[in-house]
Amino acid sequence: MNEEILQRIDRNYGIENWSSGYFGVNPQGNIVVHPAMHDSRWVDLKSVVDHLVHERKLSLPILLRFPQILTNQLKLLTGAYRDSIEQFGYQGKHYPVFPMKVNPRREVVEEFLKETGRHRVGLECGSKAELYAAIAQDQTPESLLICNGFKDESFCRLALLGVQSGKRVVVVIEKANELKILLRVCNELGVFPWIGLRAKLYTRGSGKWASSGGDSAKFGLTTSEILQCVRLLREEGREQCLRLLHFHIGSQITDIKRVKNAMKEAARVYAKIHQWGLPVDYLDIGGGLGVDYDGSKTRTESSMNYTVEEFANDVVYTVQTVCDEEDVPHPNLVTESGRMMTAYHTVLVVSIREEIETFADDQPEVTIDEDDPQVITELKGLCDDLNGKNYFEYYHDAVEHKDELHTQFNLGLISLEDRAKGEVLYWEICARALRESEQTRNPNEEFEDVKRILAAKYLCNFSLFRSAPDSWAIGQLFPIVPLHRLHDPKIDFATLVDVTCDSDGKIDKFVDLRDVKETLELPEWRESEDYFLGIFLIGAYQEVMGSYHNLFGLPNEAQIFIEAPDRFHVAKIVSGSKIQDMVSFARYDVHHLHDQFAKRVRGMAVNGQTTSDAAEQLMRQYEAAATWSTYLD
Numbered sequence: 001m002n003e004e005i006l007q008r009i010d011r012n013y014g015i016e017n018w019s020s021g022y023f024g025v026n027p028q029g030n031i032v033v034h035p036a037m038h039d040s041r042w043v044d045l046k047s048v049v050d051h052l053v054h055e056r057k058l059s060l061p062i063l064l065r066f067p068q069i070l071t072n073q074l075k076l077l078t079g080a081y082r083d084s085i086e087q088f089g090y091q092g093k094h095y096p097v098f099p100m101k102v103n104p105r106r107e108v109v110e111e112f113l114k115e116t117g118r119h120r121v122g123l124e125c126g127s128k129a130e131l132y133a134a135i136a137q138d139q140t141p142e143s144l145l146i147c148n149g150f151k152d153e154s155f156c157r158l159a160l161l162g163v164q165s166g167k168r169v170v171v172v173i174e175k176a177n178e179l180k181i182l183l184r185v186c187n188e189l190g191v192f193p194w195i196g197l198r199a200k201l202y203t204r205g206s207g208k209w210a211s212s213g214g215d216s217a218k219f220g221l222t223t224s225e226i227l228q229c230v231r232l233l234r235e236e237g238r239e240q241c242l243r244l245l246h247f248h249i250g251s252q253i254t255d256i257k258r259v260k261n262a263m264k265e266a267a268r269v270y271a272k273i274h275q276w277g278l279p280v281d282y283l284d285i286g287g288g289l290g291v292d293y294d295g296s297k298t299r300t301e302s303s304m305n306y307t308v309e310e311f312a313n314d315v316v317y318t319v320q321t322v323c324d325e326e327d328v329p330h331p332n333l334v335t336e337s338g339r340m341m342t343a344y345h346t347v348l349v350v351s352i353r354e355e356i357e358t359f360a361d362d363q364p365e366v367t368i369d370e371d372d373p374q375v376i377t378e379l380k381g382l383c384d385d386l387n388g389k390n391y392f393e394y395y396h397d398a399v400e401h402k403d404e405l406h407t408q409f410n411l412g413l414i415s416l417e418d419r420a421k422g423e424v425l426y427w428e429i430c431a432r433a434l435r436e437s438e439q440t441r442n443p444n445e446e447f448e449d450v451k452r453i454l455a456a457k458y459l460c461n462f463s464l465f466r467s468a469p470d471s472w473a474i475g476q477l478f479p480i481v482p483l484h485r486l487h488d489p490k491i492d493f494a495t496l497v498d499v500t501c502d503s504d505g506k507i508d509k510f511v512d513l514r515d516v517k518e519t520l521e522l523p524e525w526r527e528s529e530d531y532f533l534g535i536f537l538i539g540a541y542q543e544v545m546g547s548y549h550n551l552f553g554l555p556n557e558a559q560i561f562i563e564a565p566d567r568f569h570v571a572k573i574v575s576g577s578k579i580q581d582m583v584s585f586a587r588y589d590v591h592h593l594h595d596q597f598a599k600r601v602r603g604m605a606v607n608g609q610t611t612s613d614a615a616e617q618l619m620r621q622y623e624a625a626a627t628w629s630t631y632l633d
Contacts, residue, residue, distance in 0.1 A: 005029075005487050012491075012521040013481045014513055017295025022069055022344055023536065029487035031534060033347075035068035035562045043560070043568040046484040049349050049532055052558055056573065059629050060351045060532075061462040061555040063543075067111045067571075068562060069345040074112060077289075077337055078119045080312035090316050091330040092281075097146055099124040099287060100134065102338030102540050107559060107572070109137065112341070116140045122168075124148060124336050128155050135162035135169075144334065146196070146284065147171045148246070151178050156185045163193045170282075172196035172246050176225045176232075183236050195233070196244030196284065197226055197273075201265050220247065226269075230276065242278050244334070245270045248286030251339060254299045256306040256314060259288065263318035270319075271326035284334035285315060291343045293477050293537055294511035302477040302511065308340065339540040346539040348467050348555065349483065352531040353632060356457035356497065366421050366428075373414050375404050379425040386429060391436040392444065398429040430454060448518065452508070455519040456494040460533060461632045463552035464498045464505045468538055469545050472504055477511045480520060483532040488523035495519060496533075499632055500550045548585060553577020553630045580626035590626060597622045 006025075010016065015023055021037025030046045045064070052058045074096065081094035096119055098112045112121050117140050125131040126149035134145055135158070145167045147159050151174070162169040171193045173179045179195070186192045200220030221229065233239045247269075249262045263285070270283050289311050290304030299305050306314075315333065323330050368380050379401050386394045405422040408414045414422075430450050437447045470476035480496070495518075498505040510517040525531060559572040580590045601615040610618075 009486050013479070013486075014295045014511060015479075015481065017297075017513060018292055018479050018511065018537070019295075020292075020344060022066075023481075025486055028484075030484045031481060031486070033066060033562065035066065036072040041562045041564055041567075043562050043566060045347065045349070045534060046532065047566070048558075048560060048568060049483065050530075052556075052570070052573075056558075056570070058556045058558065058573065059576075059631065059633060060349060061467065061576075061631060062349045063467070063555050063557040064347045064349060065107060065539075065557060065559045066345050066347075066562070067107070067559060070108065070111045070342065071115060073341045073344060074115055074119060074121065076308055077312075077335070077340060080309045081316065081333065081335070083309070084312045084316040087313075088316055088320055090320050092332040093120070095120050095122060095144055095282070095332055095334045096341075097122040097124045097144055097284075097334055097336050098341060099126070099148075099336045099338040100130040101126050101544070103342045103543055104130060104133070105543060106133075107574075108342060108345075108539075109133075113137055113139060116143050122146065122334075124338075128158055131155070131158050131162070135165060135167060139167065141166065141168065143168065144282075145169045146244075146246075146334070146336070147193075148174070148198070150174055151181065153181055153185055156182045157189075159193055160185065160189055160191045163191050169193040170196045170244050172198050172244065172284075173221065173229060174198050176221065176228050179229050179232055183232070183238065186238075187236075192238065192241050194243040195238075195241040196246045196282070197221055197229055197242065198246040198248075199226060199266065199269050201247050201249060201262055201269075226273070230273070230278065233278075239278055242273075242280050244282040244284055245273060245280055245331075246284035246286065246334075248336075249288060251287055252290045252301075252304070253288040254290060254301060254304045256304075256310060259306075259311060260314050260318055263315055264322060267319045267322035268326070270331055271323060271328045274328040275326065281329065281331055282334055283319065283331040284336070287336045287338055289335070289337040289340045291339050291537060291540070293343075293479065294513070294516075295479075296513050301475075342539040343537045344539060346543075348462065348535040348538055350460040350462040350533050350535065352525055352533060353459045353461050354527075355492075355494075355525045356459055366424050372421070373408065373418055375401055375408065375414075376418055376422050376425070379405075379422055379429070383425050383429050383432070386432050386436070388436050388439070391433040392446075395429065395433040395447075395450075398426050398433075402426045427454070451493050452495075452518045454493070456492045456522075456525070457497050457506075458492075458494045458522065458525060460496050460498055462498055462535075462555065463500050463546075463549060463631075464507065465500060465502070465549035466546040466552050467555060468507075468535055468542055469547060470542060471507055471509075475509065477509060477516065478538055479511050479536040480507065481534055481536065482523055483534050485523040485531075490524040491521050492524050493519040494522045500552060502549060505549075548582060551582040551586060551630060553582045553585075555631070556629075577630055578627050579630055582630055583626075594619070594623055594626075 022034055024032050026032050030044050032042045032044050034042050078096055115121050120143045122144035123134045124146040125134050159169050159171050198220045200222055247266045273280050293302040296303045382394045382398055409419045434447050434450050437443045464472050495508040508518055510520045554577045556576040557574040558570055561569045561571050563569055598619045601618045604610045605612045605615040
């Protein structure tokens with residue numbers, strides 16, 4: 001590809017800015033994926049999808065999972081802390097913990113735990129279900145099993161079961177009454193875990209989840225509650241169980257200054273507790289390490305103004321400085337950076353099924369009759385004479401004429417046919433003026449609304465609510481790029497709509513270095529040709545938080561290992577939800593539905609509305625439909 005095409009691809013999609021070296025473009029104009037930055041191994045994503053669709057007979061949408069990226073993100077995280085600890089002479093160790101709430105899928109959890117011996121990877125649980133799964137997993141004895149979230153007696157009993165099975169379990173106290181419950185169960189069973197206290201810091205994070213910290217935070221103990229817990233531990237003679245101080249100021253922290261402030265405050269709290277003679281020696285800094293979804297490296301909500309290395313350096317240096325001032329040992333650092341660890345490893349591949357026509361598409365050419373109203377004649381003149389010099393002026397004239405057109409129609413002065421003519425001419429003028437503006441070096445911002453209105457709507461075979469719910473719920477931006485045809489010169493401005501019957505099932509905000517784009521530049525849709533889009537960086541939270549709106553289920557899934565340049569191995573395929581799965585989810589009994597349908601059609605046969613053979617055939621067809629995908633074929 002020549003330099004001009006490469007610049008256009010970079011301008012439209014900014015792949016190098018947000019991909020962290022995992023994704024790129026090959027000379028054929030297709031997206032490729034690498035298992036790590038600068039790794040010579042790669043695979044063409046279009047080739048992977050073609051193989052899965054045509055040879056493995058999978059239907060779209062397909063979630064592609066790349067376990068090697070999980071492993072590499074873990075290495076980046078642990079490497080950053082290792083280097084910082086060595087650089088500053090820090091005396092504690094780093095303990096990475098994967099929070100299961102980010103992505104509790106077995107394939108993800110087990111991939112991280114393969115590295116537990118090398119990196120001391122542990123798990124964090126916030127519910128009994130997560131804890132139940134976690135205590136059966138293989139971990140190195142040194143790694144941690146952190147129990148966060150609100151707890152009752154059964155939660156505590158389950159945690160102690162983990163202790164009895166040889167796990168290094170840390171039960172983090174979120175509210176003072178939990179400690180009483182825990183100690184009662186411990187005394188009953190004669191089993192004691194490590195105990196952590198979650199501090200409610202004054203410092204708040206930044207970005208969408210800033211409310212996770214500060215005085216009004218949902219979780220955490222106030223200073224007086226921490227003192228109350230310490231007194232209770234001493235009264236029970238169990239102060240030796242207190243080993244960890246925990247805090248969390250929010251996910252996706254966008255501003256590194258907030259991290260520094262939080263570390264100073266938390267390190268002071270840790271130092272004061274240690275000075276009371278308590279054996280606390282772990283500081284759990286929670287999550288918060290961001291992902292640069294839009295590649296801008298700024299404090300915007302979909303980015304962050306720091307690197308992983310800078311984050312680790314600031315954590316280590318700040319905690320060390322405070323501890324040295326307070327003359328207390330450096331604590332072991334526990335991190336729960338789940339978003340950073342998982343976001344990059346999945347790509348949702350969707351197919352564009354068709355283009356939903358816009359105002360200016362496929363309209364017949366307007367011819368002017370001598371008895372047409374003057375407003376129509378003038379709009380036709382503007383349309384015919386518009387060029388690169390006058391397009392801005394003519395566009396403004398057309399806006400005035402459109403208002404006049406509707407005024408005259410409301411007064412009954414022109415017919416419905418005249419109104420239709422005028423609207424066709426108006427949108428044609430808008431489309432031509434937009435094209436002229438886009439050909440200039442600095443396109444006029446006034447045409448952004450025109451671009452948005454005229455943008456093609458591409459119907460994509462997926463459910464936004466199932467596979468990228470944060471896009472709908474909180475306006476999270478995810479990079480979206482065609483997997484192929486990136487060098488195609490014919491470009492449409494488009495927005496995306498999903499297959500749900502919900503008007504919110506759309507994506508009309510896209511990543512951009514300078515701003516948030518309201519349209520995406522996409523190769524022109526061609527009927528009867530494969531057209532695949534990838535939604536990237538959705539490995540964190542999206543799978544577990546997706547809903548079953550309209551009873552659209554889980555997509556098909558494939559686990560891909562990259563073996564060599566242009567060589568890959570499909571390690572695992574997980575079938576997506578079938579119709580019968582989703583109706584069962586909605587509490588229907590599939591067998592009862594079959595019986596109801598059979599009763600109905602057999603009744604029709606008895607009444608002479610159909611034959612017995614036809615009724616039997618209908619029943620077979622209905623039962624067979626239960627195994628169909630919930631998505632479009």
